[in-house]
Amino acid sequence: MPSAMLVLLCAIFAFLQATSGATVRHGPEAGPQPVGVCYGTFSTSQPSAQEAVSLVQSVGIKRIRLYGPDHNALQSLRNTGIEVVLGVPNNELQWVAASQDNADQWIQGNIKNYQEVNFRYIVVGNGVSPYEFTGTPQLAPFLLPAMQNIQNSLSSSAQFNHIPVTTAIDQSVALSETFPPSKANFNPQFLQFFDPIIRFLVNLRTPLLVNVHPYHSYEYNKGDIPRDLQKGTTTSKDPRLQYVTFQRQSPVVQDGPLAYTNIFDAMVDGVYSALEKANGPSLDVVVSEIGWPTAGGGGATNYIAATHNNNLINHVRKAGTPKRPQKYIETYIFSLFDEDKRGDNTHWGIFLNNKQAKYQINFNSQ
Numbered sequence: 001m002p003s004a005m006l007v008l009l010c011a012i013f014a015f016l017q018a019t020s021g022a023t024v025r026h027g028p029e030a031g032p033q034p035v036g037v038c039y040g041t042f043s044t045s046q047p048s049a050q051e052a053v054s055l056v057q058s059v060g061i062k063r064i065r066l067y068g069p070d071h072n073a074l075q076s077l078r079n080t081g082i083e084v085v086l087g088v089p090n091n092e093l094q095w096v097a098a099s100q101d102n103a104d105q106w107i108q109g110n111i112k113n114y115q116e117v118n119f120r121y122i123v124v125g126n127g128v129s130p131y132e133f134t135g136t137p138q139l140a141p142f143l144l145p146a147m148q149n150i151q152n153s154l155s156s157s158a159q160f161n162h163i164p165v166t167t168a169i170d171q172s173v174a175l176s177e178t179f180p181p182s183k184a185n186f187n188p189q190f191l192q193f194f195d196p197i198i199r200f201l202v203n204l205r206t207p208l209l210v211n212v213h214p215y216h217s218y219e220y221n222k223g224d225i226p227r228d229l230q231k232g233t234t235t236s237k238d239p240r241l242q243y244v245t246f247q248r249q250s251p252v253v254q255d256g257p258l259a260y261t262n263i264f265d266a267m268v269d270g271v272y273s274a275l276e277k278a279n280g281p282s283l284d285v286v287v288s289e290i291g292w293p294t295a296g297g298g299g300a301t302n303y304i305a306a307t308h309n310n311n312l313i314n315h316v317r318k319a320g321t322p323k324r325p326q327k328y329i330e331t332y333i334f335s336l337f338d339e340d341k342r343g344d345n346t347h348w349g350i351f352l353n354n355k356q357a358k359y360q361i362n363f364n365s366q
Contacts, residue, residue: 082118212271
């Protein structure tokens with residue numbers, strides 16, 4: 001077939017796909033991916049959104065997570081090529097769930113009005129659970145209806161129906177029996193709430209976003225770390241610290257045929273194990289939040305934060321987890337700046353609010 005005719009036929013096929021309302025989902029790609037950054041604004045003093053986006057571009061960050069529709073940030077992200085993970089914040093879930101018209105308004109104001117922004121996911125809710133201690137049980141009934149309404153709004157648009165709709169959960173809240181990874185399950189009460197959401201994601205073939213925080217496991221001696229790794233000093237020789245900052249070369253956890261040298265892989269594979277038991281084995285996992293603080297707790301220093309985050313970038317660029325070695329884990333580091341309104345999570349920024357890096361971190365090697 002002549003090449004000109006082949007090009008014409010491909011163009012016609014693409015046009016028919018676009019105009020028919022066909023939905024093309026995208027999720028984690030097969031190979032190494034750019035590591036993104038979380039950009040929150042829970043702070044009394046931060047650079048402007050325009051300065052933040054310029055900083056992100058200057059250090060080679062290609063993906064960014066916004067927890068809500070910051071219109072100054074969205075305006076600055078136009079035509080940058082940066083992929084944007086945009087959240088429907090928890091305080092808007094009930095309104096979006098209340099009617100399709102409300103969801104249509106949300107999509108119009110925050111997606112369709114920013115056609116030059118490269119949206120990667122719409123994340124409906126963050127860390128919503130049925131547990132009182134999380135402060136979100138009143139929102140749990142609204143999460144799935146909000147996701148469905150947002151999905152309906154996007155599906156009606158040939159231009160935007162490729163954007164996956166998902167949610168973000170907290171690994172430490174959702175799972176029980178996380179050690180070893182193969183024993184991980186969703187907590188029964190959480191699964192009762194989350195099961196229809198798993199089915200929603202499976203039907204759409206969109207990934208599940210998961211917030212994982214090895215630092216909390218290290219600082220609070222949670223069960224994700226083997227008991228035989230006794231907590232020592234906060235020096236590089238602390239075996240617990242080595243395990244959570246990707247510094248161990250030999251396996252720490254042997255889970256059947258699978259060997260784990262770091263807690264990141266164990267946490268992600270724990271989520272995969274729980275999904276397999278909850279009729280979600282086809283779902284991909286995106287690590288939507290992970291980082292290390294530079295102050296405010298044990299092991300919270302610039303040096304250790306640099307060690308963790310640089311090793312994290314190198315690790316997720318090399319391969320997947322022991323359970324899914326060919327599935328590279330899409331990852332977002334928390335966070336761009338310090339945020340003094342986050343309570344115990346104040347000092348997790350890569351950059352100070354004067355835009356100076358706290359430590360050297362290499363995104364450009366990607």
